Amino acid sequence: MTCIEARGLRKAFGTVIALNGVDLCVEEGRILGLIGPNGAGKTTLLNAILGLTPYQGELKVLGRDPWTERDQLMRDVCFIADVAVLPRWIRVSQALDYVAGVHPRFDRAKAEGFLAKTTIGRDRKVRELSKGMVAQLHLALVMAIDARLLVLDEPTLGLDILYRKQFYDSLLNDYFDRSRTIVVTTHQVEELEHVLTDVVFIDRGRIVFNCSTEEFESRYLEVMVNPEHVAAAGALRPIQERQALGRSILIFDLMTLDKVDRQQLATFGDVRTPSIADLFVAVMNSQAGPAQGAAR
């Protein structure tokens, strides 16, 4: 079943175009990483999916129109923005009471179970908790909701590495079960690239790259080229070239190469799958070129 279906999604704030015709289709059970530079339209896209902002174009989330049916949609969708959205005046027990009161799919015992593993006291106020504890509390609330789609917008922003790791670990071990869908944006791609099933790059309101991680692994190749082969490798149109520790590292898109060239790559040096972050940089640089040209 399709979880998110967007066609020609557009959104402008005055003269600034935040979304410029986004087409996106996310099937149920995927973990999609939405990656883009600051101001690329990530948050605007998530806000449209969550019914927080009006838009032009077609958008269906779990078969509903998010803008007109936000309150019903939120029975099946959970959302963590960044760590600072829990009201500072609320007590932990009040937050549990409130969510249990308004959410038909909230399992209070489960939330209490998650909280029991932390040091968060029930009568503490959110303003008295550390940033990491607030994230734990929010995650405990969200994970106790039997939702079909979880949207995370920079959920670990400002957390230290221990909390970040724990956050994604509990999300995967205690929450994700293949029938749920997760959409996550983050700047720390390397921390969750092993859990993603799909990667989408967004730049200036457009989706510039969209592929599953299996396809990613079979399609892109990073070669640490031995010095004597640099010229030959460069002739095979790498999509990115960088220097590290005195050696050239080239990323190739195998779709653009024929069989002979592919076999040749292995002889140039050490071959491996590039990281998402490196490919992101490569894609962004190749995007930037034509756009700058157009600006002139």
Next chain:
Amino acid sequence: MNTQSNAMNEFDSQRVAPAAVSGTRPLYWSIRRELWENRSIFVAPLAVAGVALSAITLSSIAGIWEKRLRLNPAQPHAPYEMAAGLMMLTGIVVSVFYCIDALHSERRDRSILFWKSLPVSDLTTVLAKASIPLIILPLLTFAITVAMQSLMLLLSSAVALASGSRVATLLTNISFLRMSWLLLYHILTAHALWPAPMYCWLLLVSGWPRRAAFLWAALPLVAIAGVEQIVFHTWHFAALVGGRLIGAAPMVTSTSPDMFPTDPMTHLSMGSFLSSPGLWMGLAVAALFLAAAVRLRRYQGPI
């Protein structure tokens, strides 16, 4: 294909089964949320009542000292009326400050993203907020006032006993039940229904500007009043707004305006109040403001 869709149906029905939150529960919990967040709603009236009671106690002790009941026998209800007036004034102040911040605070602290991530509609949220000045605070003001007046009556009886006056005379002079009933009537009509458009206006404006909501709320009213004064040399609009806010509702009672509304001699005129066009026009305007506030909240995110 079939098995897949069957499995999907089964899956769907499993998901739908626990969805049994009745329609009023989100409203109930949204009101609880307002009371948690804005503790001044009950702290302020309680504090005022406490201070006033202490002052009255001191005065009564002085009365024992002087060996007389410090009450004017011609106006046995005067202290109770003063107490009620004080509490109603507190109610107005708390309502105004609550309303002007109602839709602003959740945007300021970004918690609107949390509230909107839960299955609670904007209508429910706005209704919960409107119920604070229109239902919760009037009832709370009534309850605290009656409790305060009961304590005052007890205190007077104690002073009367201690100073040798006759308690029975005191008690027969004061018609407590009628006073309470009149108070409830007055609060619900003149302090909830009548000023509803003012409170809903403040609520609406609280959702609009990034800062200085109070100015945005007051300036249009001042401007309209000013234009009216310059063009027509009259103060009708200012009188209208002022009257709405302080609960100066005509037609609530048929007695002279000098008389305190909870004076036992007051004649109620519920019929003429309920049939007055001013009331219904006001409520219609209030409903319009609330509808606009619901729409506004739909569009708005954190500041």
